[in-house]
Amino acid sequence: MTSILVIEDNDIVRKMVARSLNDQFTILEASEGFSGVRLAQEHLPDLIICDIAMPGMDGFGVLEALRSHQATASIPFVFLTAQHERNLMRRGMAMGADDYITKPFTVEELRQAVQARLKKRAIQQEAVSRTIEEVRQNIARSLPHELRTAIMVADGYAHLIESESENMTEEQKSMVGSIRNSMSRLYKLAENFLWYSKTELSKLNPDSVACTNDTELVIRQTAHDKAKKFSRIEDLRLDLHNARLTLTEDYLAKIIDEIVENAFKFSVRGTVVQVCSRVDETRYLISISNDGQGLKPPASEKIDGFMQFERDQYEQQGVGLGLAIAKRLVAAAGGELMIENTPEDRITVAIQLPLAYQG
Structure with a gap:
């Protein structure tokens, strides 16, 4: 429920405001400025109604304290002011107050002022969210293709240089090898951007997606290729059974690829x-x-694009798209991805996927 913080040293006025609004909102009360600031920082209410003239920290002090902290800086702030204090409103508005209500006021005037301010806040938040979404989708559409084109050109020149390796010193060969390895990582990043944009801009339609009939083969080949990449074929253990899934082979392979890579x-x-x-x-x-190391619960609930876990503890490459892609592909197919662990520090990614209709 929407919450409103009322900061007013006059008990009668504060209780009247609280009673007038508590049928529609959760009301927090403070009888002076310092406790009002503390409550605002603890609860982050949706709106603050504050008196100006209070002992200790007055309303201007409260407003200044809240606007100086990021968490409370954008909370709508409405002053309660007596008729003779209206000349102070210009100062309050200049400091960042959103509105003011002049005493005495009726219950209806109070409710209208609150609803108007909350409605304006909702419109502003919706506009910001819409702008962010447009920017994010524009990046998802254009960035992967631009990255991949530039990477392919750079890698092509590196390959051309590498073809003349008989004329190079060992140090030069090592440098070219490093360039090509870096190009390979960047290419994987560009590919993951493409995958992520697919999951962002469209949803899988089970009625129009081709089925995977040989899941065992897809999983076996994908896991084996990943183990080979890490030079750890001997560490891979497989115990697989076949099924028919409403999920294309490349989507299933992508899910397995990202999670097995994380495991290695x-x-x-x-x-x-x-x-x-x-x-x-x-x-x-x-x-x-x-x-050993890996995602631990409740990390699975936080998996999303550009999110990496414990990066300050474990040096990682990439931007955190891989697991987000896997989770979204699983969800789009009607399944679920979860992270489980045991007391022996064994990390398990558990995936549930619905079987394809056999009729």
Whole structure:
């Protein structure tokens, strides 16, 4: 429920304001400025109504304190002012107050002022959200293609230089190798931008998506390729069963690719990365587990694009798109992705996908 903080040292006025609004809003009360600032910082109300003339910290002090902190700076702020204080309103508005109500006022005048300010706030927030969404979608549409084109050109020249390696010193060969490795990482990033834009700008329609009939083969090949990339074939353990899914092979492969890569990236050579799958009535269950570092609950609830976990503790490359893509592809197919762990520090990504209709 929308919350309103009333800061007023006059008990009668404060209680009257609270009673007038408590049938529609959650009301917080403060009898002086310092406690009002504390309540605002603790509860972040949707609107603040504050008297001007109060002992200790007056209304101007409250407004200045709240506007100086990011968390409370944008909360709509309405002054309560006596008739003889109206000359102070220019100062209050210049400091960032959004409105003022002159005493004495009726209950209806109070409610109208509150509703008008909350409505304006909602319109402003909607406009900001719409602008952010437009910018994000424009980036999702254009950036991947621009990145991929530039990367392919740079990698092409690096490959051309590498073809003349017989004329290079060992140091020069190492430098060219580093360039090509960097190009490979950037290309993977561009590809993930493309995948992310797909999941952002469209939703999977189960009625129009081709089915995967050989899930076991797709998972086996994808996991094996990833283990080979990390030079850890001997660490990979597979226990797979087949099923028919309403999900294209490339989408399933992408899900497995990102999660298995995470498992190898955050585990030590010589420890097991296990990929299992089985059929359970109407669902296909996939689990990918590894020892050691990795996402831990409740991190699965926070997975989203450009989000990386514990980056200050574990050096990571990339921008956090991979797991977000996997989670969105699973959700788009009507499934669920969860992170589980055991007391032995074994991290498991558990995926549930609905089986394709067999009729």
